[in-house]
Amino acid sequence: MSLQGKAMSRKRANTPGNTPPIAKAPSTKSSSTKAPSTKPPGKTHLKKEGAHPCHECTACCNYIALEIDEPTTNREYDYIRWYLFRPNVKVYVDWDGDWHLQVDSDCQHLLPNGLCGVYETRPNICRDFDWRDCEKHNDDPAEKWLFTTSEEFLSWFAKQRPKAFQRYEAFCENLRQEAAEPELLRVI
Numbered sequence: 001m002s003l004q005g006k007a008m009s010r011k012r013a014n015t016p017g018n019t020p021p022i023a024k025a026p027s028t029k030s031s032s033t034k035a036p037s038t039k040p041p042g043k044t045h046l047k048k049e050g051a052h053p054c055h056e057c058t059a060c061c062n063y064i065a066l067e068i069d070e071p072t073t074n075r076e077y078d079y080i081r082w083y084l085f086r087p088n089v090k091v092y093v094d095w096d097g098d099w100h101l102q103v104d105s106d107c108q109h110l111l112p113n114g115l116c117g118v119y120e121t122r123p124n125i126c127r128d129f130d131w132r133d134c135e136k137h138n139d140d141p142a143e144k145w146l147f148t149t150s151e152e153f154l155s156w157f158a159k160q161r162p163k164a165f166q167r168y169e170a171f172c173e174n175l176r177q178e179a180a181e182p183e184l185l186r187v188i
């Protein structure tokens with residue numbers, strides 16, 4: 001598998017200690033195609049005043065995402081299914097065509113009131129994020145494609161890449177037949 005990760009989050013939360021060796025540079029999930037802004041959030045972001053667009057929203061502290069290779073081989077298509085067998089795991093394709101693995105998980109420093117418990121020392125990926133790039137402030141959906149289940153992915157696969165899908169089905173069927181042959185069965 002050539003899962004090349006891009007430690008990222010819709011907002012920012014990547015836990016450095018948990019970053020796999022495949023991680024690349026952080027980025028953010030945004031409906032905008034421009035590079036994430038590095039402008040620090042304003043003070044209103046901290047206070048989450050009622051008029052601020054982030055008021056009562058904590059969505060960008062509730063997940064991490066890693067960029068992965070676009071699947072092009074049978075094995076890579078299989079990995080996508082494997083990821084999606086897990087609860088709290090999604091795969092999405094952004095508007096640049098980049099593929100991402102998303103894991104829904106609340107940051108441990110997110111306070112019950114929706115504020116950041118480590119605001120002054122929050123990771124740079126949190127600091128760099130500009131809420132104006134957030135998909136919630138744009139009319140366009142955040143992602144071009146979003147898969148929350150294996151079935152959703154297979155449906156997309158069959159429709160969008162029919163020839164590759166046929167090859168993948170043949171690949172799976174071949175593996176099933178090989179596994180069914182007695183001499184190949186492993187006796188535990």
Ligand code: SF4
Pocket residue numbers: 011053054055057058059060061130131132134135136
């Ligand atoms: S509105 Fe967007 S930037 Fe603001 S907290 Fe929610 S997800 Fe994050």
Ligand code: SF4
Pocket residue numbers: 012013060061107108109110111115116117118119122123126
């Ligand atoms: S460190 Fe703070 S800003 Fe960053 S994800 Fe956690 S709660 Fe959100």
